[in-house]
Amino acid sequence: MKALTITEPWASCILYHGKHVENRSWQLPVEQINKPIALHTSKKSSGMWFVSLEKGGLVVEQSLPLGHIVAIVHFTKCVKGEPEPPWLMPGLFHWHIKVDHILKTPIAAKGKLMLWQIPTETELEIYKEYEDPTLHSQRDISPARLPKCL
DSSP states (O other), X not given: OEEEEEEETHHHHHHHSOOOEEEESSOOOGGGBTSOEEEEEEEEEOHXXXXXXXXXXXXXXXXXXXXXXXXXXXEEEEEESOOXXXXXXXXXXXXXXXXXXXXEEEEXXXXXXXXXXXXXXXXXXXXXXXXXXXXXXXXXXXXXXXXXXX
16 A cells, blocks of 8 residues: 655644645656555644644644554545645645545554555554444445555
């Protein structure tokens, strides 16, 4: 499974505040569209963005652990075009994101730039949670759709 590292507060905005797009300078590989991707928080947060969001009327508290895989998402499309407020930024690729599952127990992991392959051991930890039917609420992806671990 691939992972994408996102700086806080953007990961919190995706999971809890309706941010439906990730802005990137590079295009999402077409083979990753509609595939499960682990959402990883970077080890550092961007304090200036917390202040900026608060000035805009959105208070985002630092609630996600930094340096952890916190959710499984998938991207439905990647387009480059005119931005639509409030989340799209001009001149960038807009990766439309859907949250599949927020992990009950975030998993510590070292992030990387771009999309990166998570270690098999970490992938197995994620799948353990998917095997528990009590944790399958409010997600659109079923365990059967997840790729099998090697």
